[in-house]
Amino acid sequence: MEFIGWTYDIAREQSPREEVLRETLRRSLEAGYNAIGFYLEHRFAYASAPWAAGQGCLEPETVKSLTAEFNPQGLRIIPFLNTLGHMEGFIRSEGGRRLAEGPAEGSLQICPSREECIKFARGLVTDAMDAFDDEWVHLGGDETTQLGQCPVCAGRAEKIGKAGIYSEFFGPLCEWVLQKGRRPCLWGDMLIEHPEALEAMPKETVIFDWHYAHGPRASAQTFREKGFDVVCCPAVHTYDSAWCFLDLTRRNVDEHLQAANDVGALGVCVTTWELSFFTNYPSVLPVIYSAGRRLAKGDDWNEALVEEGGDAYARAADILGNRIPARSEFLRAGTWRQLRDRFVIRQDPFHLWRAWSEEACGEAGDEILRLCDEAEQDLDERHPLRFAIDLHRVAVQWVRHVEEARNRYAARDGVGCCKALAAGAEGIHRLGDPLLQAWEEGGSRADPLRLVRLLQHIAEVTRRVSDLSREMPEAGHLPAFETLTSPPFVPYDQAAWRTGRDT
Ligand SMILES: [Zn+2]
Numbered sequence: 001m002e003f004i005g006w007t008y009d010i011a012r013e014q015s016p017r018e019e020v021l022r023e024t025l026r027r028s029l030e031a032g033y034n035a036i037g038f039y040l041e042h043r044f045a046y047a048s049a050p051w052a053a054g055q056g057c058l059e060p061e062t063v064k065s066l067t068a069e070f071n072p073q074g075l076r077i078i079p080f081l082n083t084l085g086h087m088e089g090f091i092r093s094e095g096g097r098r099l100a101e102g103p104a105e106g107s108l109q110i111c112p113s114r115e116e117c118i119k120f121a122r123g124l125v126t127d128a129m130d131a132f133d134d135e136w137v138h139l140g141g142d143e144t145t146q147l148g149q150c151p152v153c154a155g156r157a158e159k160i161g162k163a164g165i166y167s168e169f170f171g172p173l174c175e176w177v178l179q180k181g182r183r184p185c186l187w188g189d190m191l192i193e194h195p196e197a198l199e200a201m202p203k204e205t206v207i208f209d210w211h212y213a214h215g216p217r218a219s220a221q222t223f224r225e226k227g228f229d230v231v232c233c234p235a236v237h238t239y240d241s242a243w244c245f246l247d248l249t250r251r252n253v254d255e256h257l258q259a260a261n262d263v264g265a266l267g268v269c270v271t272t273w274e275l276s277f278f279t280n281y282p283s284v285l286p287v288i289y290s291a292g293r294r295l296a297k298g299d300d301w302n303e304a305l306v307e308e309g310g311d312a313y314a315r316a317a318d319i320l321g322n323r324i325p326a327r328s329e330f331l332r333a334g335t336w337r338q339l340r341d342r343f344v345i346r347q348d349p350f351h352l353w354r355a356w357s358e359e360a361c362g363e364a365g366d367e368i369l370r371l372c373d374e375a376e377q378d379l380d381e382r383h384p385l386r387f388a389i390d391l392h393r394v395a396v397q398w399v400r401h402v403e404e405a406r407n408r409y410a411a412r413d414g415v416g417c418c419k420a421l422a423a424g425a426e427g428i429h430r431l432g433d434p435l436l437q438a439w440e441e442g443g444s445r446a447d448p449l450r451l452v453r454l455l456q457h458i459a460e461v462t463r464r465v466s467d468l469s470r471e472m473p474e475a476g477h478l479p480a481f482e483t484l485t486s487p488p489f490v491p492y493d494q495a496a497w498r499t500g501r502d503t
Pocket residue numbers: 101102110111112113114149150151152153154
């Protein structure tokens with residue numbers, strides 16, 4: 001296979017320093033990869049958009065220095081931008097709201113009809129081409145769900161359809177990249193949804209056909225028949241899990257490898273996404289490298305993982321990635337990162353108790369705690385996988401503490417309720433050090449602050465209980481515990497009709 005690559009999602013709050021990237025590239029090359037894509041969005045210091053360059057974003061000089069070092073060794077470094085959808089990091093920056101398609105609030109897309117947006121996208125691509133010297137420039141183009149939204153675009157959609165709007169944005173952009181001597185690449189999903197748009201794309205465009213729930217055979221075959229080069233793209237299933245769905249990842253990679261061979265694709269690009277919101281790259285890199293071995297050398301999955309991460313890591317990865325998800329309906333492979341969503345992403349850890357108390361307080365919870373102990377054996381004290389283990393453990397314990405707090409509250413024992421909440425908060429607090437460690441190793445700077453928000457909310461709920469306990473009656477009205485713990489709770493708003501509950 002000509003192309004064996006993976007994408008590093010720098011866009012999702014990562015701040016990798018040059019030495020972190022250098023080590024990652026070295027290991028990638030060793031594993032058998034011959035390309036790495038830096039997925040950038042707003043996390044690159046674009047000269048044309050200095051207002052978007054947040055602290056710790058990737059610098060052009062870093063790219064140049066790594067390219068000079070790794071290109072001669074056979075590793076390509078490819079820029080993966082986005083130029084229409086997934087532009088929220090720009091739109092939600094001071095200076096970027098003007099670019100939004102439709103109302104800026106909630107918009108993820110820039111407007112493909114406005115000249116200033118077209119110029120803006122080309123500015124980003126120009127800056128990337130100045131720093132990266134690979135032949136390929138990935139222009140993104142995925143998940144542009146807002147096509148036809150603003151009044152101008154709506155008018156155009158009536159005449160030429162959403163496919164027409166997409167074509168008239170990306171067709172000329174791809175042509176322009178070709179004129180600059182580079183080869184444009186696009187994600188395949190919108191071309192599957194709007195096959196007419198394919199007609200507008202120059203045949204040199206490389207289509208990255210991604211499917212994370214199944215293989216890419218049908219669409220990859222169609223793209224090939226239309227005369228396009230294709231790269232098949234599975235995912236490492238971290239973004240949708242508490243840590244990583246391991247067997248799901250392996251199956252997804254194998255399906256893409258098989259399809260790529262069958263349809264004559266250029267190769268496979270293993271995508272990795274997010275690795276923030278209480279996950280991190282160091283804990284999952286051996287899985288990514290093991291996929292490289294699988295693709296490049298046909299290695300056995302387990303042997304490849306032992307080779308890349310060691311015995312203790314491979315055992316712990318199997319527990320976290322297979323055995324725990326098999327033990328809990330809530331954490332089952334194929335669900336959508338429910339633990340992190342309810343615990344962290346919604347910024348109200350009581351969500352986790354509402355969604356998971358039955359399992360976490362029962363036998364499944366006991367088994368998860370036991371599996372966490374087993375997973376930890378022989379792992380170094382500061383091993384990055386320990387955070388994923390601790391996240392599971394703390395989550396179960398937190399739900400149990402909240403259950404205790406609720407029971408105390410129902411029994412009108414305000415002090416007992418506050419003590420149970422404090423014990424739960426103490427467990428969550430323990431996640432702080434490893435979150436800081438993950439940031440120092442190139443991860444999310446926002447995650448430690450998310451933890452602070454969780455603790456602040458628990459402190460606020462504790463205060464509410466404490467206020468109530470002063471006048472807690474032997475009988476008579478108390479807000480339901482579920483109402484009391486929801487962030488917008490307002491005392492004396494008994495019905496929580498408009499202001500006192502989550503919508
Ligand atoms: Zn528009």
